[in-house]
Amino acid sequence: MRANQVKNYTIAVMDPGYGNFKFALVNLETSDYTENIQPSIISRVPSWEYEKLDGIGQSACVSWKGEKYLVGTLATIYGLTLPSLSKNWLTNLACPLFALSFCKGVEELYVMLSPSDWDQKPIIEQSLKEAGFDKIYFAAQGTGAWLDxxxxxxxxxxxxxxxxxxxxxxxxxxxxxxxxxxxxxxxxxxxxxxxxxxxxxxxxxxxxxxxxxxxxxxxxxxxxxxxxxxxxxxxxxxxxxxxxxxxxxxxxxxxxxxxxxxxxxxKNPVLANVRGLAKFILKKRKDSMKETTKEETTRKEITSETS
Known part of the structure; x- marks a missing residue:
């Protein structure tokens, strides 16, 4: 899946990692989801290269705080790779950049965090809000695999x-x-x-x-x-x-x-966390819709009987 091609999906589940970022993109209208995995690689594109990128097709760069980056698979072939274990890499750079690249357009974003990063939740949430995501929820890594x-x-x-x-x-x-x-x-x-x-x-x-x-x-x-x-x-x-x-x-x-x-x-254990949570969300939303339909039907029946 190419970056930014997620307009039909309303919910994204993102599992950040230092080796790979994992995603499940949920479509509530069709009640299905897709899975995606990307290497946790970010390359900064030097400013002197910006001019060369203009006018040749469509750039895959993501703009963030005045700089341009390539994320995931594309970052392995161009730009200056940034070390994933450097300070603030996950909170201030990786989470917003990967979300912008592979979850853009969703209404809700679920982020699965390791207990070791749980204290970083406020910083990650702020970074994601700056990136334009309004509804952000967090779950512990391991939850999805258990559900799966x-x-x-x-x-x-x-x-x-x-x-x-x-x-x-x-x-x-x-x-x-x-x-x-x-x-x-x-x-x-x-x-x-x-x-x-x-x-x-x-x-x-x-x-x-x-x-x-x-x-x-x-x-x-x-x-x-x-x-x-x-x-x-x-x-x-x-x-x-x-x-x-x-x-x-x-x-x-x-x-x-x-x-x-x-x-x-x-099955496919590296994606178990995002897959399990995506299936759980779909089931909950389906059950909620059935309950709403049932309540509306009951209300109509009561109204018709008392009118």
Whole structure:
């Protein structure tokens, strides 16, 4: 899908990440949605290049606070790439730029945030409002993956991303805020960066291209290392036994066979968060419309009987 081609969609779900941004665009009229994933790459186009861009087709640049940027796949081929782990990258740059590029024209924007970024919510909301989005809502990453696999009553969702691992615990069909947490610098790329000392953006691209060496190291060694990290958290050690394990995010593609037998893995797990929330929103809106229609019918019946 090209940037800005979302005029027919009324709701967007955006899952920001340091490796990829994920989207689900919802059309309430047709009751369907589309999914999209873009590499978390932003390139600044130097001002001396602006003149060259004029008059040749249609520019894909996004203007933001007096500068021009390319976002996602297009940013890999032109401009000066900005490091995704730099200070304020997510809050002041990535969220508004990706929203402008892939969610423009929607009436409502849902943003899924890691617990590690939850304190940044006011800054992200302000940036998105400056970008022209009025109705902005937030949900925790992991919520969508839980909904996508049928919302099991008691579950622990492990959402493995580029830099962060989010853990989302549900008891009796209710997400427990105090038991949700995030492990920074424990994601897939953080793990292999510690081993290779290579550039994280290049490592992420190598992984997505199926690099056999990196894939083997992750499958053999990452998950045992991750569970050791999880054991350091009180929330993990004190969680009830018997929880269903749901593993989502990009890390789910590398689960070893033994762990795969014990866990639920959503279809296309990297998009599970946006897909699950999109389906939930569609169902809620459908139910709401049915209830409204039922109330209107009842009102008409009452009116006709009393007139």
């Amino acid at each position: 696999v049928g919302a099991p009553s008691n579950a622990v969702i492990i959402d493995i991303g580029f830099n962060t691992v989010d853990v989302f615990i549900v008891l009796n069909k209710t997400p427990i805020r105090e038991l949700c947490f995030a492990l920074k610098e424990c994601g897939l790329v953080s793990f292999i960066e510690k081993l290779t000392k290579d550039d994280p953006i290049l490592l992420a691209r190598r992984l997505e291209e199926g690099d056999a060496f990196l894939s083997e190291k992750i499958t053999k060694h990452y998950f045992s290392w991750l569970f050791e990290k999880l054991e350091t958290r009180t929330e993990w050690r004190k969680k009830p036994s018997g929880l269903k394990i749901v593993i989502a995010g990009g890390g789910a593609y590398f689960i070893p066979e033994e762990l795969k037998k014990q866990a639920i893995v959503p």
